[in-house]
Amino acid sequence: MSTYKRTTLEDEEVSEVVIEEGQMDGPEVGLSYRRLIDWNSTLIKKRSGLERVLFAVIFILSLVLLACVIVLIGNYQNDLSRTLCLTETCVQISGSILASVNRAVDPCEDFYKYACGGWVEKNPLPDGQSRWNNFNNLIDHNQAVIRNFLENKTMNVTSEAERKARKFYLACMHEERIEELGSKPLEDVIEKAGGWNITGPWDRNNFQEVLSFTSATYRATPFFSVYVGADARNSNSNVIQIDQSGLILPSRDYYLNASANGKVLEAYLTYMVDVGMLLGGQENSTREQMQQVLQLETAIANITSPQEDHRDEEAMYHRMSIAELQDLAPAVDWLSYLNVMFSPLSLNDCEPVVVYASEYLQAVSSLINNTDQSVLNNYMIWNLVKKVVSNLDHRFEDAGQNLLEAIYGSKKTCVSRWQECIEDTDSTLGFALGSMFIKAAFDQHSKNVAEGMIYEIRAAFESSLKNLHWMDEETRAAAKKKAEAIYNMIGFPDFIRDEEMLDKVFAEYEVLDEFFQNFLNFYNFSTKVMANQLRDPPSRDQWIMTPSTVNAYYSPSKNEIVFPAGILQAPFYEKNYPKSLNFGGIGVVMGHELTHAFDDQGREFDEAGNLRTWWKNSSIEAFKKQAECMVEQYSRYTINEEHLNGKQTLGENIADNGGLKAAYNAYRNWLMKHGEEKKLPAIELTNHQLFFVGFAQVWCSVRTLESAHEGIVVDSHSPARYRVIGTIANSREFSEHFACPYGSPMNPIKKCEVW
Known part of the structure; x- marks a missing residue:
């Protein structure tokens, strides 16, 4: 290794600086440094003592200045890190x-x-979406998390409820089977209801039976809705509650403001006719009868309270017995109807109910009594058909695209099938899906x-x-x-973290390989759940x-x-x-x-x-x-x-x-x-x-x-x-x-x- 001497400003003593081998290129480099040092040494020696002192002062000041710059830069960076979040x-x-x-x-x-x-x-706007915001981005993320659980068989699905959710989802994704079955599953339901005048013969004297079949068994809502909830005046107990319902379009305004919503009404009638024909109806007869159904829906819209007038709980709340309800709206045999809905419970005339639309029920009862039986039947069956028809083959989904576009400005055909199936699974077994979701994302x-x-x-x-x-x-x-x-x-x-409790919630819900039947089973299951809740106090876990x-x-x-x-x-x-x-x-x-x-x-x-x-x-x-x-x-x-x-x-x-x-x-x-x-x-x-x-x-x-x-x-x-x-x-x-x-x-x- 070679060494060289360097002069300092403080004295003429020479300090050694060691240069490792490989840092210099040999004797020539070393010689050039020696010459430089010699020249500088000669130059300094020729200066007076005062000049050498000045050189030393300048050199020291330069070092101080450099140190100050370095400190300032460091302080500036420290100040930034103190005032700015740079993660x-x-x-x-x-x-x-x-x-x-x-x-x-x-x-x-x-x-x-x-x-x-x-x-x-x-x-x-993404294709197939009528609106888009940050909620949608997060919804997509959550659905992707759930999809991974449902489709990845290596994921830890430990409860029977979770297995039912996976089975439901896979049945929804089995499009070949859905296409193979066609409209047959719904045709069988219509036959059980006693027929539909639009597609074939029907029983003219079965208003009460069809009302019970469509709303009690399959949770459709012709004319009114019935549900169980906490009594508003006694929140520690549940009670039967009844409210206005029965419209297929999103609001009464679509029926009553024809000048602004003519495009929607036209698309809706076309959709009604197309579905009726897909289920076996003849075009002219189907159009004529569906026009009558639309007229009945418009009459229901006319007696429905506007949304802004349906907000005052104190004014709307009317608690009464079933006997008093019978006097209020005599067109329906309420005791018979509610006993079907709440089977196996046995209700009597003294059973309390809370009515949130007493004037509406009076008016709809009169409307029922003054409407032809065939129109009532067509309306009730149509209300059920519209509820379940989207679970059939692609022809029925295609039939609804123009109506969706008229109402929302977009068609659903661009939405991925897996996303639709996750939405359907969430609507039936959402808490089983929730159990999966929190394991992965919460x-x-x-x-x-x-x-x-x-x-x-x-x-x-x-x-x-x-x-x-x-x-x-x-x-x-x-x-x-x-x-x-x-x-x-x-x-x-809390119950979704307990496998035994989660399984108990869905124990009576039978999930099969048939997608359409799974929905029918769920409607029947939810009716039983509602009946069970009537005699239980409200639960925070609900x-x-x-x-x-x-x-x-x-x-x-x-x-x-x-x-x-x-x-x-x-x-x-x-x-x-x-x-x-x-x-x-x-x-x-x-x-x-x-x-x-x-x-x-x-x-x-x-x-x-x-x-x-x-x-x-x-x-x-x-x-x-x-x-x-x-x-x-x-x-x-x-x-x-x-x-x-x-x-x-x-x-x-x-x-x-x-x-x-x-x-x-x-x-x-x-x-x-x-x-x-x-x-x-x-x-x-x-x-x-x-x-x-x-x-x-x-x-x-x-x-x-x-x-x-x-x-x-x-x-x-x-x-x-x-x-x-x-x-x-x-x-x-x-x-x-x-x-x-x-x-x-x-x-x-x-x-x-x-x-």
């Missing part, structure tokens, strides 16, 4: 948010376009975090009660008591949503909020997301469901889930005044020049507004307790602003014109755009953090606030 998750979500926003839009002018403009541009951490967030949001909601100027102190205290009593159900009902569902709900009779495992995922919640996004996502959903306990319907139920007047009259009147502000606000909004129905959507609008406020206050409280959190990189938004952007981007959505119209007519929720704009416009915190000018579209002079 992989934060970088990814930053990219997603930036791709979804439209920075060219002023957020104070149109916050939905600002938050979702980029998303809408990048997400055209962890205890998510449940624990969700419980903590609910506690924080409930605390924020309760705290805000004291600021409500319109509520008296006695009612305020009762409202706080109700909020404290709300029960949280998160992820899944959820109306399955675990993989991307949704949530509030139950007024149980005073509980339910969040299935399916929604506790991105974009609503992700454990590594900033708290601003989690509170703006699942936090707002939680606040939304909690606020439902105090919307125009939920407020009528007390902390125990009983329907009673627990508010002082002054607060009831003040509530109605506050709510009317929202009715007027949302009724001014339009989609394709069609106004929203602010009365129909009132409950959801109250929940949207209250949910955003509660979630934001909970987030603000979290910051006070834990300190400011790191920002996302490249976004140039404060975390408070990010909360609102995260909330808005949950609702980014596209849909067809027809689907938008259907939503206005049918949905109790406002369209996605106004779930954002309507709520934001009432938020003082939003206007503060985005510095929106007073009187701008997103900061109007008049704001509406209920909770």
Whole structure:
């Protein structure tokens, strides 16, 4: 190895620097370094002592300067790491948010376009879909998880209920067998019902029998619906409940507003005729008789209460005996009918029922008595046929494509068969599927975090009660008591984790290799389950949503909020997301469901889930005044020049507004307790602003014109755009953090606030 000497600025002593072999290329390199050193040494020796001191000072200052630069760079990087979240998750979500926003839009002018403009541009409607949003993305993900369980035989399917779910799914996927059977399974059902005048001979004196057969045995709903649920005035017991029903199209408006819905009515009649002919009817006769059925449905629509008038529980609730029901609507032999439905129970005239549409039942009874028996028969059988016909071969699905397109603006033919089959399996054995789903996609951490967030949001909601100027102190205290009593159900009902209990739930449901028959068996099974529930108290384990569902709900009779495992995922919640996004996502959903306990319907139920007047009259009147502000606000909004129905959507609008406020206050409280959190990189938004952007981007959505119209007519929720704009416009915190000018579209002079 070779060595060389180097001069330092501090003295002329030489230090040795060792150069490893292979770092230099031999003697010539070494010689050149020696020459350089010699030259420098000579140069320095020629300088005066003062000059050499100056050289040393300059050299030391240079080192100090270099050190300062290095320290500054390090401090800058440290400052960035202290103020910015630079994890992989934060970088990814930053990219997603930036791709979804439209920075060219002023957020104070149109916050939905600002938050979702980029998303809408990048997400055209997929084939076969009438609308698309972040819910659909998550639904697809959940279905893919379940599909893997159902199709992968190596997956651990341990319970008999799970095996039934797999068998049901595979029967649905066995299209060759379905095609082979054709219409025969449904023709056999019609024959058991006594025939159908459209396809062959029928028994003219069997109205009562056909009514029982179609609705009691196979759960169709001609004329009215019958079900079992908690008695609204005594939530600890179940009772038979009866309500208006009987329409095939999504809403009464489609029948009654022919000028706006002529295309739908024409497509519906064509579909009715096509199905009748596929089942053996002759074209002219089938068309004539189906036209009569359509006229009867239109008459039923005419006596059906509009959705916005069917919201006042106290006004609708009528408890009576079967004997009194018989006097109210004598066209039906109610005791005979209900005994068939609730077999093997034996009911008598004193059995209580709760009627939610007494005027409707009176009117429909009169309609039945004044309608030809053949038309009644055709209508009841058609009601059953429409319920089950989609489970037959492809001809029947093809027959419905034009009707789907007329109502929703898209055909179903582009939807994958496996997705349809998972939806069908979820509708029958959803809790068995849920058992599979939570094994693969849900962890205890998510449940624990969700419980903590609910506690924080409930605390924020309760705290805000004291600021409500319109509520008296006695009612305020009762409202706080109700909020404290709300029960949280998160992820899944406990019984699905117990194989023995899960198997017991579905023990009497027989699943075969025949897809159509599996549905008939399920209808019969669900009727038996309903009969068993009548004498049992309501159960918290009885959820109306399955675990993989991307949704949530509030139950007024149980005073509980339910969040299935399916929604506790991105974009609503992700454990590594900033708290601003989690509170703006699942936090707002939680606040939304909690606020439902105090919307125009939920407020009528007390902390125990009983329907009673627990508010002082002054607060009831003040509530109605506050709510009317929202009715007027949302009724001014339009989609394709069609106004929203602010009365129909009132409950959801109250929940949207209250949910955003509660979630934001909970987030603000979290910051006070834990300190400011790191920002996302490249976004140039404060975390408070990010909360609102995260909330808005949950609702980014596209849909067809027809689907938008259907939503206005049918949905109790406002369209996605106004779930954002309507709520934001009432938020003082939003206007503060985005510095929106007073009187701008997103900061109007008049704001509406209920909770």
